[in-house]
Amino acid sequence: xxxxxxxxxDSLPGQPPVGEHGALSCGKDxxxxxxxxxxxxxxxxxYPTKQAALLPSLWIAQREFGWISREAVDYVAGLLSxxxxxxxxxxxxxxxxxxxxxxxxxxxxxTSISCHLNGAEEVYHECRKKLGGLKPGETTPDGKFTVxxxxxxxxxxxxxxxxxxxxxxxxxxxxxxxxxxxxLK
Amino acid sequence: MSQKKSGFHPAGYEPVLLARLGKPNSRHIDGYVxxxxxxxxxxxxxxxKTGEWTPVKVTDLVKASGLRGRGGAGFPTGLKWTFVPPKxxxxxxxxxxxxxxxxxxxxxxxxxxxxxxxxxxxxEGMMLASFALDVKHAYIYIRGEMVHGAxxxxxxxxxxxxxxxxxxxxxxxxxxxxxTVHRGAGAYICGEETALIESLEGKRGHPRIKPPFPAxxxxxxxxxxxxxxETLACVKHILDRGPDWFKTxxxxxxxxxxxxxxxxxxxxxxxxxxxxMGLPFLELLALAGGVRGGKKIKAVIPGGAxxxxxxxxxxxxxxxxxxxxxxxxxxxxxxxxxVMDENTDxxxxxxxxxxxxxxxxxxxxxxxxxxxxWLNKMLKRIVAGQGKRQDLDLxxxxxxxxxxxxxxxxxxxxxxxxxxSGVTKFRSEFEAYIAKSAALDYxxxxxxxxxxxxxxxxxxxxxx
Numbered sequence: 001x002x003x004x005x006x007x008x009x010d011s012l013p014g015q016p017p018v019g020e021h022g023a024l025s026c027g028k029d030x031x032x033x034x035x036x037x038x039x040x041x042x043x044x045x046x047y048p049t050k051q052a053a054l055l056p057s058l059w060i061a062q063r064e065f066g067w068i069s070r071e072a073v074d075y076v077a078g079l080l081s082x083x084x085x086x087x088x089x090x091x092x093x094x095x096x097x098x099x100x101x102x103x104x105x106x107x108x109x110x111t112s113i114s115c116h117l118n119g120a121e122e123v124y125h126e127c128r129k130k131l132g133g134l135k136p137g138e139t140t141p142d143g144k145f146t147v148x149x150x151x152x153x154x155x156x157x158x159x160x161x162x163x164x165x166x167x168x169x170x171x172x173x174x175x176x177x178x179x180x181x182x183x184l185k
Numbered sequence: 186m187s188q189k190k191s192g193f194h195p196a197g198y199e200p201v202l203l204a205r206l207g208k209p210n211s212r213h214i215d216g217y218v219x220x221x222x223x224x225x226x227x228x229x230x231x232x233x234k235t236g237e238w239t240p241v242k243v244t245d246l247v248k249a250s251g252l253r254g255r256g257g258a259g260f261p262t263g264l265k266w267t268f269v270p271p272k273x274x275x276x277x278x279x280x281x282x283x284x285x286x287x288x289x290x291x292x293x294x295x296x297x298x299x300x301x302x303x304x305x306x307x308x309e310g311m312m313l314a315s316f317a318l319d320v321k322h323a324y325i326y327i328r329g330e331m332v333h334g335a336x337x338x339x340x341x342x343x344x345x346x347x348x349x350x351x352x353x354x355x356x357x358x359x360x361x362x363x364x365t366v367h368r369g370a371g372a373y374i375c376g377e378e379t380a381l382i383e384s385l386e387g388k389r390g391h392p393r394i395k396p397p398f399p400a401x402x403x404x405x406x407x408x409x410x411x412x413x414x415e416t417l418a419c420v421k422h423i424l425d426r427g428p429d430w431f432k433t434x435x436x437x438x439x440x441x442x443x444x445x446x447x448x449x450x451x452x453x454x455x456x457x458x459x460x461x462m463g464l465p466f467l468e469l470l471a472l473a474g475g476v477r478g479g480k481k482i483k484a485v486i487p488g489g490a491x492x493x494x495x496x497x498x499x500x501x502x503x504x505x506x507x508x509x510x511x512x513x514x515x516x517x518x519x520x521x522x523x524v525m526d527e528n529t530d531x532x533x534x535x536x537x538x539x540x541x542x543x544x545x546x547x548x549x550x551x552x553x554x555x556x557x558x559w560l561n562k563m564l565k566r567i568v569a570g571q572g573k574r575q576d577l578d579l580x581x582x583x584x585x586x587x588x589x590x591x592x593x594x595x596x597x598x599x600x601x602x603x604x605x606s607g608v609t610k611f612r613s614e615f616e617a618y619i620a621k622s623a624a625l626d627y628x629x630x631x632x633x634x635x636x637x638x639x640x641x642x643x644x645x646x647x648x649x
Contacts (some may be wrong), residue, residue: 046365054387092390095371112291114449116537117215152291156449
């Protein structure tokens with residue numbers, strides 16, 4: 001599996017070296033806030049096993065820490081009594097857990113068939129060009145934008161469809177690309 | 186959603202699943218109850234102690250309606266429910282109901298509309314199904330990308346608890362039901378029911394070998410039923426208005442009820458349209474305003490990216506239902522209809538779809554893990570003007586060795602369907618690319634002996 005934000009991490013500039021179980025280090029210990037811990041405890045009551053809370057716990061971790069670092073993997077593994085290697089295996093299977101820091105706006109271009117038929121690839125390339133020739137998964141130096149390509153967003157009636165963080169944007173074309181980027185600033 | 190209230194269904198057809206589309210606050214419980222929502226659930230809550238309502242009665246109504254799963258496979262829902270072993274044979278294990286809202290099949294966006302505009306309709310369907318199946322805890326597995334959809338569902342679930350439609354001993358009925366919304370994190374394969382189960386258990390989404398089937402041993406080794414969003418929404422209407430009414434909506438006895446159609450690609454008004462099961466393709470196309478710019482059709486994908494492509498001739502009299510599309514040697518799947526106009530570059534379109542499957546293969550079985558990227562690489566080579574004359578036949582050979590039951594799930598069959606149909610039906614376009622190539626020929630390997638069960642496997646469907 002390879003989401004754009006999940007391109008091989010060593011290809012991203014300025015990142016620390018790859019850690020023991022393949023995850024990048026964020027250089028410090030991490031732990032959930034009180035609020036997040038309460039949310040985590042509540043999660044555990046919704047499943048018959050602790051392990052089932054792994055995906056939702058990783059979502060909390062990503063919200064709290066911005067991305068899933070080696071320390072976040074170790075921390076979540078500790079909370080759920082799982083091995084870090086197992087947790088990392090799960091993290092890498094899914095495309096939406098960011099394995100490196102991403103910009104304030106994670107711009108996700110759908111290039112699957114319906115969006116392809118409506119010229120999505122051109123808009124995707126044009127967008128990266130406009131942002132200073134970003135490579136897929138790369139972040140602008142000001143930390144504002146990361147641009148990646150994703151598979152179908154279930155917005156085929158609004159092709160070419162784009163998702164920024166969790167928000168849906170309809171019909172992003174070469175013509176309204178400038179306006180779209182401006183609206184994010 | 187920007188869908189307009191009018192014009193999303195044929196004239197004279199009264200919408201069922203999208204009846205509340207466009208109403209202010211359609212996703213909140215007060216409006217839902219004011220429109221008669223939760224009346225079937227209330228009927229059961231008050232009728233369970235008197236014996237007026239039993240799980241068998243609900244299952245029988247669903248069976249009588251002829252409802253078939255809307256996620257892709259079209260398997261009869263009531264029959265699926267009866268595969269759950271009776272209480273005395275479950276060894277004390279609970280039964281789980283999982284709602285499949287992992288809608289990831291390219292071209293499909295109907296479940297998104299249902300949960301974003303009318304989530305209580307789904308919840309009521311889940312309550313009724315849970316009663317029929319003796320479920321105490323049901324889960325909604327929603328794909329990670331639908332961030333707002335998950336928020337809306339969580340809100341709706343909280344409202345249902347607050348109004349006393351969920352919880353322990355619901356309204357003194359003795360029934361208990363919890364519903365939990367569980368977010369995925371980006372993986373197409375999790376729409377395959379056993380991969381969904383693995384994912385819910387907190388693992389990588391690797392499909393399981395069947396048997397055992399989920400109805401016997403699914404999530405947490407318990408009997409499990411996985412149903413699509415639209416399927417469960419239909420259950421609510423069957424209980425509201427009866428199976429006979431439900432059957433009047435379909436084209437025939439085997440294809441019944443209301444149906445949501447997602448149409449996209451080169452049409453004037455892409456969107457979700459509701460009609461009876463078996464709506465003729467041309468009628469749907471007319472509702473969507475026809476082909477954009479008045480152009481001609483070159484190809485149509487009738488059921489999501491994993492459905493074999495059809496030519497313009499093949500869709501002229503095509504009824505959009507499970508058996509109608511199967512008769513045209515494709516599948517209705519999740520009713521994701523994608524229209525490609527006469528100017529479409531079919532080589533690039535097939536290459537795009539092959540990229541999707543190469544990216545989304547879960548990596549468990551070698552034919553699929555290795556085959557999907559190889560098909561994509563060969564196609565990219567052809568697009569880049571480096572194709573060789575033997576490439577097309579080699580691709581068909583590779584495809585035949587990936588499908589035919591060589592893998593644990595039907596993903597590989599889904600992945601090869603667009604390549605097989607695309608290369609076969611639009612071969613001259615591929616040859617035109619290759620004719621311009623200066624690449625050297627090579628010797629084609631001897632074909633392996635295979636049995637042609639591809640169509641049957643694909644017809645089993647993968648999911649929505």
